Amino acid sequence: MSYLLAAKPAGCYTSSPDCEREGMCEYLSRQTGEQLRAPSSLDAAVSGAVVFARSDRTERELVELLRGRRIKRQYLAVTDRPLPDDGSISTDEPDRVSAVRHTSAADVGSGVTFRRYRAAAGHTGPYTVLEVQTSDDATRELRRRAARLGIPLLGDGDNGGSAFPRLMLHCAEISFNSEIGGAVRHHVPTPSVISRLGKPGRGSLNAWLTALDRRQGLFPNDEEATFRIMHSDGEGVRCDLLGEVCWFYWFRQRPPDDDDLADIADLTNEAGVRHWKVQYMGDRGDNPRARRQWHSSDLESWTGAENGLRYLLRSDRGLSPGLFLDQRRNRGWVKENADGCRVLNLFSYTGGFGLCAAAGGATEVANVDTSRRTLDWSRENFALNGLDATRLEFRPVDARGFLAGCRKRGRTFDLVICDPPSFSRGREGVFRLERDLAGILREAADVLAPGGTLLVSTNYEGWSRTRFDQVVRGALQGGKFRFRPPPPPDWDFELPGEERIQKSLLVSGR
Structure with missing residues (x-):
């Protein structure tokens, strides 16, 4: 197909506004391996149908269609302001905006149509879902026009709308005729938070x-x-x-x-x-x-x-089911970079990092954790994936004790993963991240082979990213190391530009 059609989540940009924040276009380019273009966009707060060009030719066509207002969009917009009983809404701009009637469409401004789509009585008052048809992508102007009509959108605080977890504006459909690919009609599902309006609401x-x-x-x-x-x-x-x-x-x-x-x-x-x-x-x-x-x-x-x-x-072991999803991208990085490496997985829990290292071709994998029970769980994960056990070690010892033994024997690793808990108790005493991380990192650096890499990570919420960086860099001073960020998290966690709970650094020997 000449165009890539997608559904953009609310809260993310269609394309990157700067080098720090990834947009939907960049995210999908990374996922597909294509170099996508985004001449048409939705505001970050708006969800729904978006279209990306797959080539310079389709990008030029999309630009021309936009200029000629030949791309039609249908939005769903929600207001909690009651519509007048007489079935009409007046405006103070009669030359630009005509009356809006509940049961029939009426033009609002240039190429914009508001009409009643569905009304639902919610637990906090009546909601009205409006169908909005337009031939441009200026959603901010659409929101301002709704406010001028006395029906500001739910969640649109900038224009007088009531507070809500999100802006209730969704692009349900986009359509146009392409000379390259023929007729294009892209419809995306209605968000659950809109389709459920009017049903009893509880809590959050x-x-x-x-x-x-x-x-x-x-x-x-x-x-x-x-x-x-x-x-x-x-x-x-x-x-x-x-x-x-x-x-x-x-x-x-x-x-x-x-x-x-x-x-x-x-x-x-x-x-x-x-x-x-x-x-x-x-x-x-x-x-x-x-x-x-x-x-x-x-x-x-x-x-x-x-x-x-x-x-x-x-569900019967501790507080977690055995897989911390915030480490998905880090585990993926280990799998992609472990080929031929000797890998040490400290605080290994159920062995996810070690499993990825073994699957990625590591020649040795040592999993270290004080809990024999979780190490047994790790063995089950390796067996579940049919991995060769001869390359694997499962050591039920304290991380500091294991590192001391490696230093004594001169054993080194090409990749060391250090993802400690914020607090734990073991036979060797209590581990507190705030107090003990710097020492663990210095000891781990001592067993790095020349040119080796240390992956350090934590989801401790008592530290900001800045504080985490200070601790890691402060522990590994002396100009012997290079510091770089790991891959950004996937979009099911923080969106680009938001402060991350999980914090990581890749530390490589010079």
Whole structure:
């Protein structure tokens, strides 16, 4: 096809506004290996149908179609302001904007049509969903015109709209006639947060549906897919899609009540997933092994997939099911760069980094963790993927003790992964990230082979990215190392330009 058609999530740019923030065009170019162009765009706050040119020729055609206003767009827009009983809305710009009637279309400005699409009574008052037809992509002007008509859009605080988790403006369809590729009509699904308007609302459901809508179009087409559904936008709740289970991390101080669990069931259903489980995280500092769970089934083990590898997941071991999705891109980097390397995986947990290293062709993989139980789990993950056990080590020892032994024997590694917990207890005592990370890094650097690489990572929320960089660079001074960022996270986590919870650095010997 001459054009690539996509559904843009709300909150991301169509194309990059600067070198720091990746847009949808750059993201899809990276995913497909194509050099896409984006002469047409949607504002960052707007979701919906977008079209990208695949060649210089189609880019030129798209530009000409835009100039000639020959690209038609249909939007869904939501307002919570009641429409007049007489069926009309007047405006103070009669020469530019005519009356808008509930049941019939009327021109608003140049090439813009508002008409009543559907009305629904919501739990906080009536919502009206409007269908807006236009032949340009000036969504900011569309929003201003709606405000001048007395119907500012929900979530459009800049133009007097009521507060909402997102701007309720969605491009449902884009169509045009291409001389190169023929007629193009691109329709995208209505976001859940719009289609559910008028149904009883509880708690944070609107915010959760908004989070799901932002990511659902990016889900891998795989029954065992693993993906973050809610991150920092879940209002104290995070949710991972893990194969056939939606796993909720409940960080709020109070446990979930019946209404919360009903919302969880609704979100799981909207995501098309069979089961849900909720893990309470409120007392994890007092007892890291504590498990307070709520669930829709007694399922205790299942599998998920990532980067072509499968993982055994469990609901009966600690606070996590066995796979931290925020390390997906880092694990992918290890898999791509481990060929021929001797790899040390410190604080290995269920062995994800070691698994990726072995799958990527590492000649040696040493997994080090104080928990024999999680090392046994690691062995199961390696066996699940049919990997050769002769290249593998599983050492139930303290990371510092293992590093000391390597220094004593002169053993070195080409790649060392250091992703420690923020707090842990072991036979050798207590590990606290804030106090102990610098020392661990210096010891890990001592076992790096010449030209080797140290991958350092943490999701400790008590540190900003700046503070993390200061600690890592401060621990490894002396001009012996080069520091560079790892690949950016996928879009199911923070969007480009947002502060990341997970922080990482690649440190290479000079």
